[in-house]
Amino acid sequence: MASVVLSEPEKLYIVHGVQEDLRVDGRGCEDYRCAEVETDVVSNTSGSARVKLGHTDILVGVKAEMGTPKLEKPDEGYLEFFVDCSANATPEFEGRGGEELGTEIANTLYRVFSSESSVDLKSLCINPREHCWVLYVDVLLLECGGNLFDAISIAVKAALFNTRIPKVRVLEDEEGSKEIELSDDPYDCIRLNVDDVPCIVTLSKIGYRHVVDATLQEEACSLASLLISVTSKGALTSMKKVGKGSLDPESIFEMMETGKRVGKSLHIALQKILDEEESLGTSRQKVGFLG
Amino acid sequence: MAAITMRLPVARKAVGPSASSRGGEKHLVAPGDTITTDTGYMRGHGTYVDEEKLIASVAGAVERVNKLVCVKALKTRYNGEVGDIVVGRITEVQQKRWKVETNSRLDSVLLLSSMNLPGGELRRRSAEDELAMRDYLQEGDLISAEVQSVFSDGAVSLHTRSLKYGKLGQGVLVQVSPSLVKRQKTHFHDLPCGASVILGNNGFIWIYPTPEQKDEEAGGFTTNLEPVPLSEREVISRLRNCIVALVTQKLMLFDTSILYCYEASLPHQIKDILKLELLLLIPFKQDLTCLFTVSSVQSSSVSRLPGIVHRGALNIASLQHPTERSAHEAGSDFIHICMDRNSAKRAAHSCFMGQQPGKVLGDQRRPSLPALHFIKGAGKKESSRHGGPHCNVFVEHEGPKKSCAVFSKDTERDPM
Numbered sequence: 001m002a003s004v005v006l007s008e009p010e011k012l013y014i015v016h017g018v019q020e021d022l023r024v025d026g027r028g029c030e031d032y033r034c035a036e037v038e039t040d041v042v043s044n045t046s047g048s049a050r051v052k053l054g055h056t057d058i059l060v061g062v063k064a065e066m067g068t069p070k071l072e073k074p075d076e077g078y079l080e081f082f083v084d085c086s087a088n089a090t091p092e093f094e095g096r097g098g099e100e101l102g103t104e105i106a107n108t109l110y111r112v113f114s115s116e117s118s119v120d121l122k123s124l125c126i127n128p129r130e131h132c133w134v135l136y137v138d139v140l141l142l143e144c145g146g147n148l149f150d151a152i153s154i155a156v157k158a159a160l161f162n163t164r165i166p167k168v169r170v171l172e173d174e175e176g177s178k179e180i181e182l183s184d185d186p187y188d189c190i191r192l193n194v195d196d197v198p199c200i201v202t203l204s205k206i207g208y209r210h211v212v213d214a215t216l217q218e219e220a221c222s223l224a225s226l227l228i229s230v231t232s233k234g235a236l237t238s239m240k241k242v243g244k245g246s247l248d249p250e251s252i253f254e255m256m257e258t259g260k261r262v263g264k265s266l267h268i269a270l271q272k273i274l275d276e277e278e279s280l281g282t283s284r285q286k287v288g289f290l291g
Numbered sequence: 292m293a294a295i296t297m298r299l300p301v302a303r304k305a306v307g308p309s310a311s312s313r314g315g316e317k318h319l320v321a322p323g324d325t326i327t328t329d330t331g332y333m334r335g336h337g338t339y340v341d342e343e344k345l346i347a348s349v350a351g352a353v354e355r356v357n358k359l360v361c362v363k364a365l366k367t368r369y370n371g372e373v374g375d376i377v378v379g380r381i382t383e384v385q386q387k388r389w390k391v392e393t394n395s396r397l398d399s400v401l402l403l404s405s406m407n408l409p410g411g412e413l414r415r416r417s418a419e420d421e422l423a424m425r426d427y428l429q430e431g432d433l434i435s436a437e438v439q440s441v442f443s444d445g446a447v448s449l450h451t452r453s454l455k456y457g458k459l460g461q462g463v464l465v466q467v468s469p470s471l472v473k474r475q476k477t478h479f480h481d482l483p484c485g486a487s488v489i490l491g492n493n494g495f496i497w498i499y500p501t502p503e504q505k506d507e508e509a510g511g512f513t514t515n516l517e518p519v520p521l522s523e524r525e526v527i528s529r530l531r532n533c534i535v536a537l538v539t540q541k542l543m544l545f546d547t548s549i550l551y552c553y554e555a556s557l558p559h560q561i562k563d564i565l566k567l568e569l570l571l572l573i574p575f576k577q578d579l580t581c582l583f584t585v586s587s588v589q590s591s592s593v594s595r596l597p598g599i600v601h602r603g604a605l606n607i608a609s610l611q612h613p614t615e616r617s618a619h620e621a622g623s624d625f626i627h628i629c630m631d632r633n634s635a636k637r638a639a640h641s642c643f644m645g646q647q648p649g650k651v652l653g654d655q656r657r658p659s660l661p662a663l664h665f666i667k668g669a670g671k672k673e674s675s676r677h678g679g680p681h682c683n684v685f686v687e688h689e690g691p692k693k694s695c696a697v698f699s700k701d702t703e704r705d706p707m
Contacts, residue, residue, distance in 0.1 A: 005380065005431040009514050013461040016518040017528075024463050025535075026528040026561025030293035034566045036300045052300070212293070262293040273297040287300040 004216050011221045015207040023211065023218070030262055032213040035154065037273050039162035041288050046135075047163030050288075051155040054215060055145025057089075058152050060137065060159040064166075066180075067134035069125060077124020077132035081109040083139040083152070090144055098141070105139065105152060108200070108240060112153065112229040115237045117196045119160065127170050127178065135163065146216040149227055153200035154270055160197055161274050164189040198229040198237045199270070201263045203255040205247060210255050212262050226255045230263025232271070296566060318353035326353055326360055337362030351470075365541065369395040369469040369493035371447035375438040376478040378464070378491035379449070381428050387421060389428055391436070393493045394469065397446040401428075405439060405450035407457065433459040435489050435497065455479060459489075460514045462499030463531050467538045469494035473545040480546040484553055485526045490544060496534060498527050529556060532564035 006014075014024060021028050033054040042048040045061040052058075069076060083105040085098025092098070113119065124133040137159065139152055167183040167190055183189075204214040204222035214222060223245025229237045236256065241247060247255075277284060320326060326338060326345045334340055337349040338360055347353070349364035369377070371393075379399060383390035391399040403416050403424060428434065435456050436449035451457050469492060472478075478490045481501050489497040500523045502515075519527075533552040534544060542548055556564050 005382075007380075007432045007459070009459070009461045009516065010433065010464070012516055013463070013519060017524055019518075020521050020524065022521060022524050022528060022561075024528060024531065025565065026525075026532055028294070028562070031562060032293070032295045035295075035297045037297050038300050050300075262295070265293045265295050269295040269297045273299065277299055284299070285302055287302045290303075 004220050006217060006220050010217075014218055014221045018206040018209050018211055018218075018221075021209075025215070027213075029209055029211045030258060032150075032262075032266065033215075035151070035269075037154070037158055037270065037277070038287055039158050039274065039277060041286070046165060047159045047161070049155045049158035049162055051151050051158065053145070053147060053151040053154070053213070055143055056147060056151045057141075057143035057145075058148075058155040059140040059142055060152070060155040061140075062159045062163045063136045063138070064133050064163065065136060066126070066131055069129060069132040073121070074129040075125045076121035077134060078121060079113055079119065079135045079137055081106040081113075081137050081139070083109075083141065085141045088143070089141050093141075102141075105149065108149065108227065109137070109139075109152070109156065111238045111240070112198055112200060115198070118198055118231075118237065119196075120193055123190065123192070124165075126168055126180065130178070131170075131180065133165055135160075144216070146219050147202055147213045149200045149202050150213060150266075153198070153229070154266070157194055157197045157199055157270060158274060160192050161194045163192055165192075196231050196233075198231045199263055199266050200227055200229050201259040201266065202227050202242075203259055204243075205245065205251065205255075210251070210258065212258070226252060226259070228256060228259040228263070230260055230267075232264065232267035234260045234264045236260060294562070298566075319351070320347035320353055320362055321350045322348055326362070331358065333359045335359045335361030337364055363470065365470055366468045367470055369393055370445065371395055371399070371438050371441045372492075373438050373440060375492035376435065376489070377438060377447075377449065377493040378433060378435050378459070378489055378495035378497045379493070381430055381432045381434065384425050384429065387416070387424075389424070391434065391449060393447060393449075393491075394466065394495060395445065395447055395493065397444060399447040399449050401434070401436060401449045401451065405448070405452060407452055407454070411454070428458060433464065433497065435459060435491070438492075458514065459497055460499065461516075461519055462497055463527055465496045465498065465531055465534050465538075467494045467496060467534070467544065471538055471541065471544050472496070473543045475545055482530070482546065482550060482553075484530070484550065485523060486530055488530065488546075488549065490546075496544065498530050498534075500527065525561060529553060529561045529564070532556070532561060536564055 017023050018029060023029070023031075025033070027033070036052040037049065039047070039049045041050045041059070042061050046064040047062040048060060050057070050059045067077075070078060083102040085093040085102050087094040087098070089098075093101075124135070126132055137156055139156065141148065141152075166186070167188045169181045169183070171179045171181050173179070201212060202214070202225050203210045203212055204219060204225040206214070206218060206222045210226075211218060214225070219225075222243065224241060224243040224247050226247065227240040227242060229239075231237060236259070239256070318326070324347045326332075326347055328344050330343055332345055332355075334345060335354075335356075337347060337351065338345050339348050340346070345360060347362045349362050349367070351362045351364040351367075354361045354363050371377075377393050377399070379391035379393040379401075381389050381401075382392045382398060387403045389401045389403075391401050393399045403420060406427070408414070408416075408420070409427070434449075434451060436451045437453070437456060438447050439450040440448045442448065472490050472492055472494055474492065475490075478492065479487070480490070481487045485501065487499055487501045489499075491497070500519050530549065530553060533549060533556050536556075537544060537548060537552050542552075
């Protein structure tokens with residue numbers, strides 16, 4: 001992952017700042033940087049979103065394609081995750097350099113979405129055992145400025161919110177052969193319910209305290225961090241420790257509590273901005289990549 | 292309580308070529324734009340010749356020196372010049388030298404022989420010194436240094452042979468584009484708000500608590516590892532966010548602009564400075580007095596901001612001060628936006644006193660400033676005798692809320 005080198009006194013300054021609840025950029029330990037969210041940025045996807053969190057820049061595209069359901073879940077569709085680390089973000093990602101990180105993030109996303117309630121997969125089923133919608137969620141990492149996981153999960157949720165899947169009907173003729181009919185109206189589509197889609201909150205242990213939304217500099221001062229995925233109701237769906245350091249069980253519980261609290265407000269803020277964007281409708285000026 | 296804000300992105304405003312506040316004086320180009328088809332010009336940095344046309348290879352402002360045409364890029368890596376003050380990070384320890392990251396195209400070098408030994412000993416560097424190099428400076432350490440020489444390939448050789456240079460202790464580093472750092476006599480500033488900054492010419496800006504005793508600086512080899520008190524931390528964080536805010540607005544960085552932004556940000560919480568709404572507003576807030584912009588792109592966007600235009604009065608005035616002339620010729624507009632009378636006075640004062648703005652700020656900005664009649668006095672055309680440019684000062688638009696003083700000054704160059 002992209003990382004920065006800091007001198008010892010710089011690290012000390014950051015650690016002391018966290019202890020006093022005043023980080024380098026003036027935030028408290030539980031504050032996020034101001035995020036920028038825009039959906040519907042890529043026209044040839046079913047749903048897309050771009051999230052900028054400080055210097056972290058994430059683009060997510062969701063493409064709905066027809067496929068066959070998995071054998072163990074014949075009446076459900078499924079999600080596929082793929083993370084591409086662009087060499088624009090850091091030269092380290094050149095060639096196959098970003099593959100490891102990409103797989104790690106994709107696996108984390110699979111785990112986060114593994115819970116039954118996160119997305120209503122049954123609604124993605126068209127024809128049990130034969131046809132279902134497969135949602136290919138492609139994450140593109142454009143810039144790394146710390147706190148990748150949170151930004152990615154926010155972007156994934158925004159993109160899923162934006163996803164519109166065309167409505168199809170299954171027609172069966174007398175001989176029993178089935179035919180799939182696509183609705184003529186391009187606006188006739190189904191939307192996903194993203195109320196229970198979890199977001200990841202990364203808590204980085206710095207000194208004796210933990211912070212959310214660590215910058216690259218803060219990540220360099222942190223030995224261990226805890227990734228937890230929280231739903232809008234505050235339910236914890238998965239948890240993962242990253243980093244080479246170890247965590248005290250007591251501090252893990254503390255971090256979980258903080259994560260749940262922060263996660264809830266994160267969902268509220270995200271939902272608010274998504275609703276705001278939707279209410280603007282076509283009157284909103286699209287910014288995209290030239291903004 | 293966790294504070295989380297999200298917003299929709301805001302599109303950048305396009306600025307037409309005619310939008311310059313100086314009547315299209317500034318020539319802005321994008322890569323590939325034809326600068327001139329006249330073959331009588333010489334090709335300078337940032338340009339190339341194709342089919343007998345001079346074409347820009349970078350985005351920036353065109354500068355002409357006689358027949359030489361250059362384009363000064365707004366966003367660039369650092370091009371070292373002898374005597375520049377830079378802040379850099381050690382990336383490698385090699386034989387008799389350190390490699391330093393200074394945001395230039397090639398890593399800079401700091402030779403063991405061009406640094407002060409701890410304690411300021413003056414002697415030949417021995418093999419023992421070479422072995423102890425990592426004790427002096429190790430990978431990741433930040434240093435302030437001066438450019439000693441520039442090699443033919445553009446790589447820079449640094450030296451720290453003065454007690455003011457050397458290893459940096461606790462503080463915050465902000466990285467900006469080198470073209471946003473204004474060249475000044477001094478780049479080390481102890482700001483009156485309670486912190487110090489080093490504005491490296493290479494765009495690395497170091498903000499640190501003002502050291503208590505100046506004399507015992509030993510080139511930074513004795514690092515103070517005591518926690519920095521919260522009050523100083525707040526000042527440093529605020530300064531950092533102000534600098535970031537100024538940079539996003541592409542405003543020139545120097546002590547005065549930073550201080551004005553700092554003062555304007557005081558009513559807000561530190562973490563709010565970076566939220567875009569405020570970020571767009573802060574430099575243009577009513578109580579902010581001065582803006583110094585790099586190019587007319589910014590100055591025109593300033594004049595387009597509704598909050599300024601709707602006031603009805605012409606609020607933007609160009610003040611050109613004799614000592615600023617070189618800066619102006621180097622391509623930077625010097626623009627003051629005076630929104631209230633006090634600040635206008637202050638701005639005018641610093642300019643008419645024939646001092647560098649920063650110098651005035653340090654000691655004279657807080658105590659009672661000379662009354663307006665002083666400025667009126669200065670407005671009399673007395674300067675023509677001395678061959679200086681004319682200056683006219685007048686007060687305009689005594690609005691219901693705040694009065695706006697507008698200063699205008701003839702920017703005509705005197706033949707002298």
